[in-house]
Amino acid sequence: MSLINNPSGGALTTGRDGDVVHADSDLHGAVGRHLARHDYRYTAGRRRLVDTMADAGKPVTLPDIISASPDLSPSSVYRNLDVLERSGVVDRITTRGDHAFFEFAEPLLSHHHHLICIDCGIVKDFCLDDEVEKRVDRGLLEAAGEAGFTPLRHNVDLHGYCPDCK
Amino acid sequence: MSLINNPSGGALTTGRDGDVVHADSDLHGAVGRHLARHDYRYTAGRRRLVDTMADAGKPVTLPDIISASPDLSPSSVYRNLDVLERSGVVDRITTRGDHAFFEFAEPLLSHHHHLICIDCGIVKDFCLDDEVEKRVDRGLLEAAGEAGFTPLRHNVDLHGYCPDCK
DNA sequence: ACTATATTGAGAGTGAGTCTCATAAACAAT
């Protein structure tokens, strides 16, 4: 499975902090740096969690994680997903389904968006082309400015039926 | 307060079903038609709920609704929000906060998107200009096609800090 | 009015996620 895997092809990315991370390379190093920056330790359990998510290669829920790695403790996984999110390693995807989804955050995974099935809840990654992305950013910046919001990130997701549920 | 209130100015809209609804006019008529189409009754409680949401003029949570109309029964409000959502009257906005937000759906409220405060959870409406909106739609359609998804609607939301929380 | 069906509301129930706290692991010195 490939991290930093741009669904539309890119495989090399430059992080906010100047880190240049390559597909499949130094994932743990990058995660460790993020954690250290927030005074967290990169423990064995957190490594297991990161490996499990990397192996999945797609957004995962807690049941996904536990069934892939049954020896992990649910309460610790929840706690660690929170820690990883606070450290900028992981993004939480809140859908209408029972469970939240988690995936690696930028710059560990390149910028992309989500197709969400309103029936089974599956989440699939996709990319908008750079031109659209730029225009969206410009529109959002303008709207944020008018409303006095300080923008951090945006979501663009499409809700519909996946091939299995159609 | 104004329904069919396009944040960027429009005040007249044509619905999917050919209904032409004007600002502040015939809200109950339109809601009743949606419910009837799904074999639901437009009861007094549902009218109260619709009025409460219309009076709010912004996305509301269950506590918002109950504190504005304390005589409404929470279990019935939840059930009726579900009915209204199934009938296409209401959209549910799922955020990371404790409570879901609800607002009128298109075409009762014109197409728009959301600024979401990651601190206090407030949800504010905004519009993208039509050119950006068209390009996003085209990009989403393409991505949906490639993934075999049947597209229904899209969300574009910006997460950041509201003026009060910055 | 009468029947058939849909809705209501109070409260019980569900379950994803959080909290507690006693134990264990990680780090930083000696």
Add this chain to the structure above:
DNA sequence: ATTGTTTATGAGACTCACTCTCAATATAGT
């Protein structure tokens, strides 16, 4: 290595947004 200090772990209790149940009630059709 040993010790001390801080942080993380995990089992289970707990929370609470939301759903379900079911007897009572409202609505629509005739």
